Amino acid sequence: MPRTRQFDPEALLEAAMFIFWEKGYAATSIRDIVEKSGVNQFGIYTVYGDKHGLFLAVLDRYRDKIISEVFAIVERPEASLAAIRQYFQALIDHNSMTVPALGCLMANSMAEFGTEDAEVHQRTSAHAERLRVGFTTALTNAQCQAEVRPDLSIEAMASHLVVAVQGLAVYSRIYPDRVPLENFMATTLSVLAIPSH
DSSP: OOOOOOSOHHHHHHHHHHHHHHHOSTTOOHHHHHHHHOOOHHHHHHHHSSHHHHHHHHHHHIIIIIIHHHHHHHHSTTOOHHHHHHHHHHHHHHHHHOSSOOOOHHHHHHHHHTTSSHHHHHHHHHHHHHHHHHHHHHHHHHHHTTSSOTTOOHHHHHHHHHHHHHHHHHHHHHOOOHHHHHHHHHHHHHTTSOOOO
């Protein structure tokens, strides 16, 4: 008779997500996850196969739960400059209040894996593309509403903001102080401003 599952997969993913988020993939062991989640090794391997399979599931959960919640404001069809500002402000709020500072799991994974793991790279590159598309829409709306410079290259600025988001996330892990993060946001968004005459 097959053994019945004795744990909640969602609770396991939640526990594993914060361990991977804090420590990174390589520094996290199955023992760490067992101790944090209370789920035994057999249960983890039965559902996810191995640590790598669990990590991929964690990235998917992070995308659906964390990214979707925070970035939703930029992905609205009517989003414009205010939505971009609110998104950056939400990132600063999160990264200056979390102890220890965790940054962004996607950005952390980009830095740790690069392109060496195809399945992880597929998820991190899809994340970057999602940000680019969202920023492109919001910037296009902002330009149509005369909220940003008329000569602004939407494509170039959208890509710039993607890089800025990842940079802010990585920087905040080392310096989770609000003032430099606020200054970073102000400088990043200042290039959008319509020149005064």
